[in-house]
Amino acid sequence: MLSYDELTASERELWDAFPEGRRVDLRTGAPESDRVAGGGRWGPERTVRADVIAALLLGANSAQPGSMASLTLVGARISGCLDLAGAHISHPFWLEGCWFEERVNLFGAATRTIEIRGSHVPGLEAGSTRIEGRLALFRSVIESGPVSPFHRDITALSLTNAHVTGGVILNGAELTAPGGCAVAAGGLVAEGGVFCRDGFVAHGEVRLLGAQLSGGLFMQGARLERPGPRGVTLTLDNAVTPTLNLSEGFTANGTVRLRGARVSDNVTFEGAALSGPPDGEGPALVAMHMQVVDFDLNLARPPSGTVNLRGAQVSYLHDSEHSWPDVVELDGFVYGSIKMHQAGGRREALGRRDSVTHRVAWIRRSPGYNPQPYEQLASWYRKAGHDDDARRVLLAKQRHRRRTLPSVARVWGHLLDVTVGYGYRPWLAGVWLLALTLLGTLSFGTHSPNPVKQGEGAPFRPFVYTLDLLIPIGGLGQRTAWYWPNDSLQWLAYLLIAFGWVLTTAVIAGVTRALQKN
Structure with missing residues (x-):
């Protein structure tokens, strides 16, 4: 138990000021010496033992x-370890421009507002702490x-399973934990x-795994310089929050993970x-599920x-030409609308042919073949009333x-493509029919065939033939009534019969596929 006689001059000043909540300022006023x-x-004239601070806060x-x-x-200068683990602190405390010799331990404490402004702290342990107010x-x-015995990872700030009724304010702070967690706040509840x-x-991972941030997360302009051991700079897996604002120059030199995060309003990475990861081996953004x-x-x-959006669900997607890397994983990604950001504002990505080309190229960035991204995009176009664009996507x-099929199936696929566009361009069959009819009419009209039976059958008509x-x-009575003494024209007749069968089969197969999909 501390006695008043054992206190230094600076400690007595603090001791006397505490009951009335008066401010104690030990600075000299010289900028160089006050840094x-x-x-x-x-020196001793500016040193306060951590035990004195703890004794005052404990009554x-x-x-x-x-x-x-x-x-x-x-x-x-605060000497010794400020150890308030498990304490019930009924007084708020503000520390400004202070230099701590050792780590601050608030593990499992129940306290009021804590403010440590413009100070140097070699680690802050606040896991399982309940703060009635703000940190x-x-x-x-x-x-x-x-x-520490409470957190064995390399951590600068630990808020694991902490509950803060106000906000957690880290504006302008610099947290350093090379190879570890700059912030370890899994299970954090921050109502503000x-x-x-x-x-x-932050130098190290900012980990908010499963955090409940009722007031949102705001990291405008923040810099996450060095990732943790997993190459991750920010982890928000399974976090629940109304908004995530990672904009206005936010920089992450490592993976940002939003896997399973539930955001009731918006996530923004604008700007x-x-x-x-610096080694280039990991993804830039993981937002699976x-x-x-917004x-x-x-x-x-x-x-x-890479950007991984597999299984994600978004009502409104806003993107631009700078949004996507060479590899984007889109399998299972569901969205209600896409708005393209361009100079002058945002617009719905509809109504232009290059829009469909751009979106198909976007899907092609996904590794391998997955039908769902195409079906999702076509569904969006169809709901917006752009059926032609939907067919182009399909x-x-x-x-x-077709690229994934065996050789024979690829040949058949090419045939379906050029004849009827897999059923999504049935007018191509009419073009082929018109071209072949014109070819046959002009070719057969320059020569006279021989009748199969003299004096029988209808007169020869090149077009009808x-x-x-x-x-x-069926039949029009021409094909079986005439034959050609000219071998080249006879072979042309055989080719037209073959083309007729192929064209008819392709039309039936393509239209059947289109009807099944639509």
Whole structure:
């Protein structure tokens, strides 16, 4: 138990100020000597033991009547470990411009608002902590300290399973945990949201696995410089939140994971840069099974790693020419609408031929052949009333599928394509019929055939004779009544019969396929 006589001058000043909530400022007023980076050189006149701070917060000096006790300390060197694990702290505390010698331990504590502003802290352990108010680390430098019994990973800030009724404010902070977690906050409940703006920098993974962020996550302009051991800079797997704002120059030099995240409003990457892991071996964005209403992927430049949207569900997708890398995984990706971002604003990606070409090329970036992305895109065009565009997409699907078939099936596929466009261009059959009819009429009209039986049959008509050859079903009485002494014309007749059968079979097969799909 500390006695008043054992306290230094600076500690007595803090002790006396605590009951009335007065501010204690130990700075000299000289900018050079007050820089927090040099706090390790501050002398006894600016040093406060962590045990003194802990004693005050735990009620060592009761409040004065009519006053609210609180601890406000500026410009101090805090020696020793501030260990408040499991404590019930009824007083808020503010520490500004302070330099901590050792890691701060708040594991399992119940406390009120904590604000550590512009300070240097070698690690903050706040796992399983309940904070009635907010946790603010404005412009502080948090570095991974020694491994603790409570969190054995290399971690700068631990908020695992913590519950914060206000916001977690990390604006302007720099968190460093090389090869580990800059922020380990799996299971975090932050009712007021998490804010990492105004120059926030993380060296290491920011892990919010399964977090519930009722107020959203805001990381505008944040820089995630070095990934953790898995090559991941930001993990939001299975997180639940109304909004994720990763825009305005947000930079991630590692994988961003949103797998299974549920976002009731919007996810925006507008103006962001997703570089993927430095070694180039991992994806830039993994959003498998993500559920979101509004998804804005209008990036500053194309991602350098793959984008994985398999199984994701989006009501509104916003993209641009910078949204997609060379490889995009789209199998199972479902969306209600696509809006293309261009200079001058956004527009619905409909009504232009190059729009379909662009979207089909987008699907082709997905590795292998999967029918679902084509069916999804065609469904969107069809719902919007653009049936012609939907048919073009489905035709592209058949052409892509053809590449995966055996040689014989590919030949048949090519035949279906050129004759009836797999049933999505039935007018091609009319073009072929017209061309072959014209060829036969002109060729047969220059010569006279011989009758099979003299004096029997209808007079020779080149046009009707050609149609009789091309139409395999029924007969017009010309084909069986005449033959050609000229071998070349006789072979032409045989070829037209063969073309007629092929054309008829292709029409039936293509139209049947189109009817089954539609």
